[in-house]
Amino acid sequence: MAVFDTPQEAFGILRPVCVQLTKSQTVENVEHLQAQLQAVSDAALQELQQYILFPLRFTLKTPGPKRERLVQSVVECLTFVLSSTCVKELELLQELFSELSACLYSPNSQKPAAVSEELKLAVIQGLNTLMHSAYGDIILAFYEPSILPRLGFAVSLLLGLAEQEKSKQIKIAALKCLQVLLFQCDCQDHPRSLDELEQQQLGDLFASFLPGISTALTRVITGDFKQGHSIVVCSLRVFYKTVGFVMADEQLRRISKVRAKPAVEHRIAELMVHREGEWVKNTGDKLVILIKKIIECILVHPHWKVRLELVDLVEDLLLKCSQSLVDSAGPLLKALVGLVNDESPEVQVQCNNVLRHFADQKVVVGNRAFTDILSESLHSLATSLPRLMNSQDDQGKFSTLSLLLGYLKLLGPKINFVFNSVAHLQRLSKALIQVLELDVTDIKIVEERSWNSDDLSASPEGPTTRRGNQVQRRYFRFFTDERVFLLLRQVCRLLGYYGNLYLLVDHFMELYQESVVYRKQAAMILNELVVGAAGLEVEDLHEKHIKTSLEELREIVTSLLEVYTSQENWYLVTCIETEEREELMMKQSDLQAITSGVHTCQIVSFPAFSKPSPTICSMNSNIWQVCIQLEGISRFAYALGKDFRLLLMSALYPVLEKAGDQTLLISQVATSTMVGICVACDYDSLQDLINQNSDYLVNGISLSLRHLSLHPHTSKVLEVMLRNSDATLLPLVADVVQDVLATLDQFYNTRAASFVSVLHALLVALAQWFPETSYTGQPQDQNLKEEGSYLHQTLENNTTAEDIEQFVLGYLKEKDVAEGNVLEFDSDEEELSVPPKLDENDTLPDAEPPLPVQIQIAKDVMERCIHLLSDKNLKIRLKVLDVLGLCVVVLQSHKNQLLPLVHRAWPSLVHRLTNDDPLAVLRAFKVLCTLGGKCGDFLRNRFCKDVLPKLAGSLVTQAPISARAGPVYSHTLAFKLQLAVLQGLGPLSESLELGEGDLNKVADACLIYLSTKQPVKLQEAARRY
C-alpha cells in the first residue's frame, strides 16, 4: 500500500535516493531506489516520473563498460516505474525506446549482444512495458516513418532473440514484445481501435518488416517440435496477426496507385514500401510458400493447442485477406478442413465453429474464387484418392478422407454446381467406388449356412436388442479401420444431402448397371445418398439449405427398390444350385432322421466347390451384393419413415425371401433389415410387421407360385410368414394354400420337397392356432412336432462317432422332456375335457354347416399326403409322415372328414410300417400312435390284421439280436425302433382297446424284453408296458 500519496512527501523520500544513485551507480543504490518506489502511490510517481527516470537513464547512458548486473537492475527499475506511470511525451518515448534497445546492442556483430539471459529478459520486459505505458496519442505519433530504422533494429533484435535464444521464457517474451511492438497486442490496455487512416499508416510502416518477420517466424514455427508448444503458438499468432494486418484486403483496397511523396528524408523513404498491386502479388506469392510450410508442419504437430492456433490462423487470414492471399486459400482451406476431424475435441469444436462461421458469412459460397479453389482441390484430391488409399496407412487414409469430407462440408450447396461438371462427378464417383471395393475372398461367408430358419419366431425380444450385434463385418480391400468406412459413409450422405439427388442417383445407377465390379460399391453409395438426402445423420453447416422433397425421395426410392429387387439383381447365385444340393441332401438324409432333435449347425463341405463356375469369389461377391441391397432397403425405410409403408407391398416379400436364405449372412442381414423396417415404419415387432402386411406377402407368394422355376424360394416366404402370424390370417392363408396345392399338383415330381416343408409349417401353424381341446396326452405328439420342425434344419454328412454321441445325448434330453410332458398333458386333459364342437352340432342338427376353413385346409393337405406317402424320395416320405400326423391332430374333432381319409391313407401307411426303410417305419409308427389316440375303434381291426403280427414278429426276431448285442447296440437304428415300438405299443393298445387275443400277442412279444440280457432301456420300456 502506498504510503506517500502526495508528490511532496514522495519527493522528500525519493530525492536522497536519486541523488545517491546519480553519484554512485551501484546495484545497491538502484535496488534501494526501487524499494523506496514501492512505497509511492501511482499518482505521485506520475508527477515525479521525469525526476526518477533521470538517474536511471543517466546510469544507462554513462559511457564506458558497465556491469551487466547494474544494467539489469536499472532496466528492472525503469520497467517498474513505467508500469505504474504513463509516458506522455513523444520525445521521452523515443529516447527510452532507443536506450532500451541499445542495451542489447553489440556493435561488432549482427546478433544480439552476448549478455546474460536475465538482462535480455529484463530489456524485453522493459520494451514491452514501455510500449504499454505510452499514451494513446503519443504512440501513434511514435510510429512515423522516421522511427523506421530504430523500430527495425528492435524488431530484428526481438526476432533474433525469439529464434536463437535457448531460454523458452525469453523466446516467449520476445515474441510477445514483438506483438506489442507491431501494435497487435491482445491485452486490454489498448481501448482505442484505430481508424482507417491510422491503420493504413501503420500497415505501410510494418510492410517493410513483413518479409523479415514472416521468414524468421516461419523458421521458428517449423522448428523442432521439442521447443515447446507455447513458442509455436506465440509465433503463429504474431505471424497471422502481422500478415493479416499488413495484407488486409480492407487496407489494400484503399491504397492508391500513385505513391504519395513521403515527407521524410531520402534514406528513410527508401525503406518505405508502397503496397500497390504488384507488391501485393509478389508478397502473396512468397507468403504462399511460407504458409504451405507452416501448415504442413503444424498439421502433424503433436500438441493440440498448436493445431488450435492454426485454426485461428486460417480463420483470420481467410476472413481478412481472402483477396490478397487468394493463392494461399487452397492450402488454408485444406488445413482447416483437415482439422475438422482432429483427434482433439477442442480443435474439432473450434474448426466446426469456424466452418459454421464461414458458412454464415458465405465466405465460400459467396465467393466464386473460393468455390473454384475448393472444387479444384476436390478434383485433385479425388484424382489422387485411390493412390493415397493404396499407399497410406489407416491414419493417413483417415485424414485424407476427413479432408474430402471437409471440402464437401465447406462447399455445401455448391456441390451441385461442382457436379454439373461431368469430369468432377466422374472423378469423385470413380474414386469412391475404388475405395469402397470389398474384399471378397473370404470363404467363410459362402460356407456358413443358416439351418436355423425359425430364429425369427424364436426370438421374442424386442427389435432393439437384436440390432447390430450380429451383422457381419465387411472387409474392404483398401482399409480395415472402421472409422474410415464411417467417414466414407458420411461423405456419401453429404453428397446426398447437398447434391442434386436425381443427378447423383442417376450417375451411380449407371455405374451399378455398368459392371458387376462396381455394383456393390454403387449400391452402398446409393443407400447412403438416400439417407443423406433425407437429412438424417448429416451435419448441416448451411442452415437454410432446402432438402430434397419427400415426394421426390419417394419416387427415387421406388425406382431404386425396383432395380434392387429385379430378377437379375436380386436372385444371384449365392450357393451351389439348389438341385445339386438337394441331391446331396438326399444322399445324406438317411442319417438325418436319427439325429432329429439334435440341434446341429454343421458346415457341409460341398464337393462342388472345385467346379469352375460359379467361383467362391463370385458367390461371395453375390452374397455381399444381396446384403448391401438388403441393407439399402432398410436404409430406405429409415429415410422415408412411415412413408415406407406404402412401399412394403413390393419390398417386404423379397426381404422375407432372403430371411429364409441358406447363407447365414444373408439371412442375418435380411432379418436385421426387417427389424430396421419395423423401427422405421413404427411396427411393434416383426410379427406385427408380417401380420399387418400379410396381404402384400400373400400377393407376392401367389404370383411367384405361378413361376416356380424363377422363384424357387417362394415356399420359404410362406413358411416364414406362417411361423410369424396368427389365426387372424386364416382367410388369406386359405386363399394362398389353394394356390400352393394347385402348384404342388403340377410339380409333384420336381419340387415336392420344398412344398412338403411348407405344408408342414402350415399344419404346425394350424395346430397352434386351433388347439384341440381333447389334445392327446401321448408324448409322441410333442415329439413329432419337435422333430418335424427340426427335420429340415438338420443335415448330416455321415455317421461319425460324434454324431451318434450327440444324438444319444439329444435323445436322452428329449426323452426327459417328453416324460415331463406326459404329466402336464394328463392334467390338461382333465381340465379341458368338454369339446365345444358338440354343442354346435346339437343346435344345428339338420343343416350340415360348412367346414371351418382350417379343417378344409387340413383335409386338402391330407389328401396330398396320401399320395406323397409313396414318394420315391425317403426324405419326402419322412416329412409327409410328419405332416400326416399333424393333419390327424388338426382333424381329430371332425371324424366325418378324418375317417374316410384315414381309410384311404391306411394301405399306404401299412406299407410304410411293414416294407420300408427303418427310419420310415419309425416315423410311421409314431403316426400310427397318433392315429390310435384319435380314432381307436376305427383302426382296431385293421391294426390287428395288418400291422400287429408284423410288429410283434419283428420284436420277437429282434429280441435275440438285441439280447446278444454289446453296448454299441443302443446307438443303432434297430435299437431305436425297438424302443419306440415297445414304448408306443402300450398306450396304443390301450387306446385301441385291443381284444384279449391281440393283447396276448403284444404281451408275448414284449415279455422277451424283460429278460436281463436285454439292454436296460428296452427292459424298462417293456416293463412299463
Place this chain on the structure above:
Amino acid sequence: MRLLRPLPTSRRRRGALSPRSGSQRPACGPLFLGNAWTSALPVKPRRPVPNCGSWVLPRLFAVLGIELRTLHLPGDCTLPSMAVPLSPPPPDPQFVLRGTQSAVNALHFCGGAQAQGFPLLFSGSQSGVVHIWSLQTRRAVATLDGHGGQSVTWLQMLPQSPQLLSQGRDLRLCLWDLAEGRNAVVDSVCLESVGFCRSSVLAEGQARWMLAVPGKGTDEVQILEMPSKTSVCTLKPEADAKPGMPMCLRLWQAESSSRPFLLAGYEDGSVALWDVWERKVCSRVSCHEEPVMGLDFDSQRARGVSGSAGKALAVWSLDGQQTLQVCSTHQLTNPGISDVTIRPDRKILATAGWDHRIRVFHWRTMKPLAVLAFHSASVHCVAFATDGVLAAGSKDQRISVWSLYQRT
C-alpha cells in the same frame, strides 16, 4: 412346364382337382392362348418387368404405336445370374386384391377428381357387400353393406359427382353418397325384376340422368328419369318377338343428337336397338345361339360387341338408318362370356370368361392379343380404369388387376 397345351375344358371346370390325378395331369399352367389362337401369339413375349408387373405386348405396341416403357436392362452380360428359362413366363397380374370373402360380381373404377389422385376400385360381391379399394395401398378402405346379403350385380359411379349406384338382387338399386368420406345410402329405387340383368345409366347433365332397369314383365325394360325416379317409359317388345328376358342393357346417345338409344341383349341371343323416345325397336339382330351375357358399344365407331353363354363373340355395327348388322363373329375355345368391356380409349377390349380366363382383343381388327390366366374360377366381370388398368373379378373371390401397358 409344358405351356401351350390346352386342357379339355371339362377337367378344368371341375374346380377342385382330385390329387390322385395330380401326378399324371398335364401341367397346364396359365395358358397364353387357346389352340385356335396360336397363330396370333405375341411375336416375342418378354419377361415381366419386375415389380411394376406391366406385361408389355410388343405386338400391341406395334399396332398402337405406343412407346415402350424405359426399362432398366442388365448392362453387363457377364454377371452370374440365374439360368434364364427357355419359355418366358406367362404374364402376371400387377397385383391381386383379396378379402371380399365371396365371389366378385361387379367392378367399377373411379378415377380422377373424386379419388384425389389415386383411383379407387369398387367391387360388388355375392354377399351383398361393396368394397372400396384403394389402388395405392391395395387395400380395402371401406365397405358398403346395403343389399341385405343379396348379391350386388352392378356398380356405377355417376359422372361428376361422388355418388355410386349399386344394384343388388334384393330388388334395390341404391344411390350412395361417398363425398368426404361419407358412405350412406341417400336414395334407392325399387326394382321389379330379380334377374341378372345389369342396369345402365345415361347422364344428360349435372342434375338429370336417365336409368334403364329391367322392368316388371319378364321381357320389359323400364326407363326412369333420375333423380326424380319418374318412369319415362316401359320398353316392351312386340308380342310376336318373344326375345325372352333382357340380359344386358346399354343406354347411349349419339354425339350429334340428344336422342337416347338403348341397346339390349336378350335371352334368345339377339341384340335390339331401342329408340327410347319413340319406344320402339329400331332394329334387332340375332347374333348368338345362347343368351347374350354382356355387351359394350363404341358410339364413335357405331360398333358394338357382345358375348354370350355360347362359344362366340359377336361384333355388330349400326348404320345411318339405325340398323344393326352383324359384322363378324369370333369363335372362342371355351364357351361362356360373362362380361365384355371396351377400354375407354377404344383400342382394346377384354372379356370375362367362364373358363377362368380373361381374353384381350384388338378392338378394330378383333385380333386376339392375349389370354390372361390367373383365376381359379369363372371370371364374372372386367373393368377398365381411365388410365388403362384392367381389373377382373372372379368367383374365386379375388380381383386381379392387370397393367397391360401404362398409357403414355
